[in-house]
Amino acid sequence: MSAPTAWTxxxxxxxxxxxxxxxxxxxxxFFRRIGERNPELNAYLALCPERAYAQADRIDRQVARGxxxxxxxxxxxxxxxxxxxxxxxxxxGSRILQNYIPPYDATAVTRLEQAGAILLGKTxxxxxxxxxxxxxxxxxxxxxxxxxxxxxxxxxxxxxxxVAAGLAVIALGTDTGGSIRQPGALCxxxxxxxxxxxxxxxxxxxxxxxxxxxxxxxxxxxxxxAALTVLAGEDANDSTCARTPVPDYTAELHKPVQGMRLGxxxxxxxxxxxxxVRQRVEQAIQQLAQLGCTIEHISLPHTDYAIATYYLVATAxxxxxxxxxxxxRFGFRAPAASLAEMYRRTRGQGFGxxxxxxxxxxxxxxxxxxxxxxxxxxxxxxSLIARDFAEAFRQVDLIVTPTSPVPAFRLGERTSDPLxxxxxxxxxxxxxxxxxxxxxxxxxTTPEGLPVGLQILxxxxxxxxxxxxxxxxxRASGFSx
Amino acid sequence: xxxxxxxxRLPASVLSQYEAVxxxxxxxxxxxxxxxxxxxxxxxxxxxxxxxxxxxLGLPGTLPVLNRRALELALRAALALHxxxxxxxxxxxxxxxxxxxxxxxxxxxxELPLATGGWLEIEHDGTTKRIGITRLHLEEDAGKSLHxxxxxxxxxxxxxxxxxxxxLIEIVSEPDLRSxxxxxxxxxxxxxxxxxxxxxxxxxxxxxxxxxxNVSVRRRGASRFGTKTExxxxxSFRYLQRxxxxxxxxxxxxxxxxxxxxxxxxxxxxxxxxxxxxxSKEFAHDYRYFPExxxxxxxxxxxxxxxxxxxxxxxxxxxxxxxQRDYGLSAYDASVxxxxxxxxxxxxxxxxxxxxxxxxSSWIQTELLRRLNDAGDDIQNSxxxxxxxxxxxxxxxxxxxxxxxxxxxxxxMFETGKRAAxxxxxxxxxxxxxxxxxxxxxxxxxxxxPENAAKYRAGNEGVFKFFVGQVMxxxxxxANPQLVNEILQRLLRQE
Ligand SMILES: [Zn+2]
Numbered sequence: 002m003s004a005p006t007a008w009t010x011x012x013x014x015x016x017x018x019x020x021x022x023x024x025x026x027x028x029x030x031f032f033r034r035i036g037e038r039n040p041e042l043n044a045y046l047a048l049c050p051e052r053a054y055a056q057a058d059r060i061d062r063q064v065a066r067g068x069x070x071x072x073x074x075x076x077x078x079x080x081x082x083x084x085x086x087x088x089x090x091x092x093x094g095s096r097i098l099q100n101y102i103p104p105y106d107a108t109a110v111t112r113l114e115q116a117g118a119i120l121l122g123k124t125x126x127x128x129x130x131x132x133x134x135x136x137x138x139x140x141x142x143x144x145x146x147x148x149x150x151x152x153x154x155x156x157x158x159x160x161x162x163x164v165a166a167g168l169a170v171i172a173l174g175t176d177t178g179g180s181i182r183q184p185g186a187l188c189x190x191x192x193x194x195x196x197x198x199x200x201x202x203x204x205x206x207x208x209x210x211x212x213x214x215x216x217x218x219x220x221x222x223x224x225x226x227a228a229l230t231v232l233a234g235e236d237a238n239d240s241t242c243a244r245t246p247v248p249d250y251t252a253e254l255h256k257p258v259q260g261m262r263l264g265x266x267x268x269x270x271x272x273x274x275x276x277x278v279r280q281r282v283e284q285a286i287q288q289l290a291q292l293g294c295t296i297e298h299i300s301l302p303h304t305d306y307a308i309a310t311y312y313l314v315a316t317a318x319x320x321x322x323x324x325x326x327x328x329x330r331f332g333f334r335a336p337a338a339s340l341a342e343m344y345r346r347t348r349g350q351g352f353g354x355x356x357x358x359x360x361x362x363x364x365x366x367x368x369x370x371x372x373x374x375x376x377x378x379x380x381x382x383x384s385l386i387a388r389d390f391a392e393a394f395r396q397v398d399l400i401v402t403p404t405s406p407v408p409a410f411r412l413g414e415r416t417s418d419p420l421x422x423x424x425x426x427x428x429x430x431x432x433x434x435x436x437x438x439x440x441x442x443x444x445x446t447t448p449e450g451l452p453v454g455l456q457i458l459x460x461x462x463x464x465x466x467x468x469x470x471x472x473x474x475x476r477a478s479g480f481s482x
Numbered sequence: 483x484x485x486x487x488x489x490x491r492l493p494a495s496v497l498s499q500y501e502a503v504x505x506x507x508x509x510x511x512x513x514x515x516x517x518x519x520x521x522x523x524x525x526x527x528x529x530x531x532x533x534x535x536x537x538x539l540g541l542p543g544t545l546p547v548l549n550r551r552a553l554e555l556a557l558r559a560a561l562a563l564h565x566x567x568x569x570x571x572x573x574x575x576x577x578x579x580x581x582x583x584x585x586x587x588x589x590x591x592x593e594l595p596l597a598t599g600g601w602l603e604i605e606h607d608g609t610t611k612r613i614g615i616t617r618l619h620l621e622e623d624a625g626k627s628l629h630x631x632x633x634x635x636x637x638x639x640x641x642x643x644x645x646x647x648x649x650l651i652e653i654v655s656e657p658d659l660r661s662x663x664x665x666x667x668x669x670x671x672x673x674x675x676x677x678x679x680x681x682x683x684x685x686x687x688x689x690x691x692x693x694x695x696n697v698s699v700r701r702r703g704a705s706r707f708g709t710k711t712e713x714x715x716x717x718s719f720r721y722l723q724r725x726x727x728x729x730x731x732x733x734x735x736x737x738x739x740x741x742x743x744x745x746x747x748x749x750x751x752x753x754x755x756x757x758x759x760x761x762s763k764e765f766a767h768d769y770r771y772f773p774e775x776x777x778x779x780x781x782x783x784x785x786x787x788x789x790x791x792x793x794x795x796x797x798x799x800x801x802x803x804x805x806q807r808d809y810g811l812s813a814y815d816a817s818v819x820x821x822x823x824x825x826x827x828x829x830x831x832x833x834x835x836x837x838x839x840x841x842x843s844s845w846i847q848t849e850l851l852r853r854l855n856d857a858g859d860d861i862q863n864s865x866x867x868x869x870x871x872x873x874x875x876x877x878x879x880x881x882x883x884x885x886x887x888x889x890x891x892x893x894x895m896f897e898t899g900k901r902a903a904x905x906x907x908x909x910x911x912x913x914x915x916x917x918x919x920x921x922x923x924x925x926x927x928x929x930x931x932p933e934n935a936a937k938y939r940a941g942n943e944g945v946f947k948f949f950v951g952q953v954m955x956x957x958x959x960x961a962n963p964q965l966v967n968e969i970l971q972r973l974l975r976q977e
Contacts, residue, residue, distance in 0.1 A: 085542065093542070098542070101542070103536075103541065103542070103543070104536060104541070105536050105541075105544075107543060202545060203543070203544070204543040204544075206543040207542075207543070207776075210775035210776050211775035238545060238547060239545050239547070240545070240546075240547045240776075240777060241545075241775075241776060241777070241778060317772060318772075318775060320577075320770075321575050321577050321586065321587050321770070321772070323586075324577060324579065324585065324586020324587060325540045325542065325584060325585050325586045327581075327586060329581045329584075329641070330539065330641075331541070340581065344579055364770065367577070367770035367771075368770060369768045369770075372770075376772060
């Protein structure tokens with residue numbers, strides 16, 4: 002058997018087909034690893050062995066029959082706990098959903114399982130995906146497998162840590178302002194946020210509906226591409242999901258990158274950036290030039306307004322999306338004598354600090370008398386940011402930036418200063434606001450050995466192009482884990 | 483009327499100095515099989531929470547998907563009300579907390595409604611008046627809180643989400659109505675249009691038609707509107723008028739005593755027969771509307787509008803006019819026969835089956851509607867099919883049976899569902915047209931009553947009816963009355 006953490010989609014398929022291992026044995030292996038590492042990492046909040054073994058046995062029967070195996074046959078996957086799974090408690094990292102068991106599967110979950118993936122369990126995250134360090138989980142922080150005294154990033158910290166630690170081959174995360182790409186960078190693995198509308202949101206428990214996206218973490222860009230091929234495509238349950246045809250992203254990986262024009266926006270290399278991160282990213286850009294890409298320096302002039310815009314749009318939507326947690330129909334309910342008191346206590350005790358802060362911010366931004374000045378203006382700036390990108394993509398094929406201004410920070414280091422925490426998203430929120438696809442790929446480590454991520458942003462529905470460059474870079478740089 | 487209401491009674495001389503200004507907000511449930519954003523049934527009366535799913539229960543992670551049929555029906559209503567339909571409408575979220583509102587917001591249209599600027603004609607006091615329609619938009623209904631009827635209702639409120647997500651249109655009128663009677667006429671006309679176009683069942687008992695009113699008063703001749711109140715819960719035609727009357731008098735009384743009208747929402751309290759202010763806490767809402775990010779903007783291409791317009795059924799006003807023009811009916815008859823689409827369809831089916839329009843009109847109004855009304859049934863469920871009624875009318879018109887027999891036959895048709903010819907044959911009701919036979923009978927009757935015959939000849943024409951009655955009795959009503967008249971006159975004069 003291969004080294005403990007080296008499974009990929011392709012190696013699982015080869016091992017199953019060659020009958021070197023059964024899906025059941027592979028599942029055993031992953032649950033054993035989880036048993037070993039999870040107490041320390043706290044990446045998983047819940048495991049679903051029954052469902053996993055049932056699927057493993059299904060795959061083993063297919064192998065025995067000699068049937069052709071689906072794309073993700075036998076691949077152990079983890080699902081961020083903001084994604085609905087029938088019969089498996091889904092908490093969103095919140096106390097308010099501590100006992101909530103959804104009666105239905107998210108479309109993304111259904112598609113993974115239909116493609117043969119084995120669902121191992123649900124991963125920890127910042128409460129309702131609000132955070133950049135995974136420290137806002139009601140169920141304790143996740144530790145970074147590379148440096149356990151540090152955060153894995155957030156909000157999809159559990160998914161990133163699970164893949165980085167070899168506790169899953171693929172994991173689903175969600176990205177609203179950077180929640181896939183940033184933990185991918187901090188944990189040193191490829192992490193893709195698809196175009197808004199590329200992957201169905203049905204079953205993704207909303208934080209900010211116009212920004213939320215489901216995307217995969219993998220050990221390799223090829224694994225991320227395979228996962229996207231399975232996840233992408235229209236869904237009758239999500240009318241905001243696009244009907245744009247889905248290419249075979251794996252087949253697209255091998256096309257040449259020579260001659261690609263890459264834009265380097267000057268606004269992404271300003272103050273507040275860790276020098277080691279800068280160095281790694283600049284080196285990576287040089288490597289891309291060596292691959293035959295043209296490097297062009299560009300400007301995205303509205304970048305400075307992105308954080309403010311993002312926190313107005315996202316919190317406004319969140320204030321409405323989180324209204325349904327009222328103790329009436331499901332989840333946590335605080336006992337009370339009157340309806341108003343039940344609402345107050347349930348939400349007061351059920352939500353954590355950061356969630357309450359954002360609900361209040363968003364409520365304020367939508368209130369009569371403030372709506373125009375905040376929400377509406379933020380929407381206008383959002384259009385300007387999107388226009389910046391649209392204009393840039395007339396000159397360049399892809400845009401390359403750092404994913405995060407800093408590598409993984411120490412647990413507790415930033416919790417006291419929410420604004421400082423919000424700045425962790427400074428390079429990722431723009432792509433979120435503009436609805437673009439973006440990937441973070443590892444581009445080396447700091448002198449302390451902490452991973453640094455390179456962000457590649459592409460035009461709408463050009464995931465294939467984004468993945469192709471990421472794949473070429475991964476092979477050339479040798480930074481793949 | 484209760485004492486509370488009596489107390490607001492003002493002399494007519496005071497009332498007449500004021501004019502009411504009323505606008506109505508009507509919610510009508512669209513006649514779709516399924517809910518507006520999920521595939522659950524809209525059926526009324528099912529056990530609580532039977533017609534629910536993760537989407538309409540607002541479970542985390544679910545998303546709405548617009549029911550295309552709901553959009554089409556809303557467009558049909560908008561076009562029937564002569565509105566301008568906008569090519570791009572957008573759903574918004576109306577945020578407020580209430581246990582029967584599972585998502586904590588209602589998906590409705592706000593800044594960009596489906597349609598604006600329409601009108602509806604009402605007939606009142608013999609005149610026609612055009613009432614403006616401000617806007618028409620689509621939205622979802624909420625669930626229902628059940629505060630009573632359970633053993634522990636003193637401690638718990640139960641929730642039924644069957645209605646949650648049922649598609650509604652909201653139709654907002656301009657403040658063009660000047661009296662409760664006009665408001666009544668408007669609601670009647672609106673209901674008629676929605677029923678004709680099969681947009682809604684408009685069943686107030688089942689809550690598929692609901693009405694709120696904006697009411698203000700001003701001195702006659704004043705050009706500015708007074709401060710308005712919103713009166714909610716006017717969910718029956720009967721209460722609409724009473725509640726408006728009450729509210730108008732209340733406002734006038736406040737003004738007359740030197741007070742000011744407070745802009746507020748009031749609830750019609752049926753039991754107390756008065757409007758009452760809703761507790762301000764319940765209503766101090768900032769709904770924080772914003773565009774619904776889970777749904778794409780609603781596109782209404784011109785082609786879709788044209789398609790819906792082309793398939794538009796004939797509207798009540800047009801049908802009324804056509805009935806007068808094509809069938810020579812009076813305005814009154816046309817109005818009665820077009821009251822509902824089903825009634826008008828029935829009438830036209832009778833005519834199509836060969837009956838003369840006036841005879842059909844008369845039979846429907848005097849016999850059928852009366853019996854249906856007594857039976858508490860609708861014309862759709864009439865036990866007498868239009869073709870069957872046409873056959874009966876033909877038998878009468880051809881003189882096969884008398885009009886009097888016809889009514890008896892109709893009664894049997896209504897009771898048994900049998901066809902007229904079968905009843906006539908079984909009961910031997912065919913009219914006697916045999917002149918020789920009738921003359922024999924007439925002679926007999928005259929011979930039996932020589933004193934009355936003498937009276938007639940002496941100039942007392944009143945006794946003529948007596949002889950007719952005797953002949954009809956002898957023939958159990960089957961004698962051809964016209965022949966009997968002729969024969970009796972001839973015989974009585976002869977002798
Ligand atoms: Zn439903």
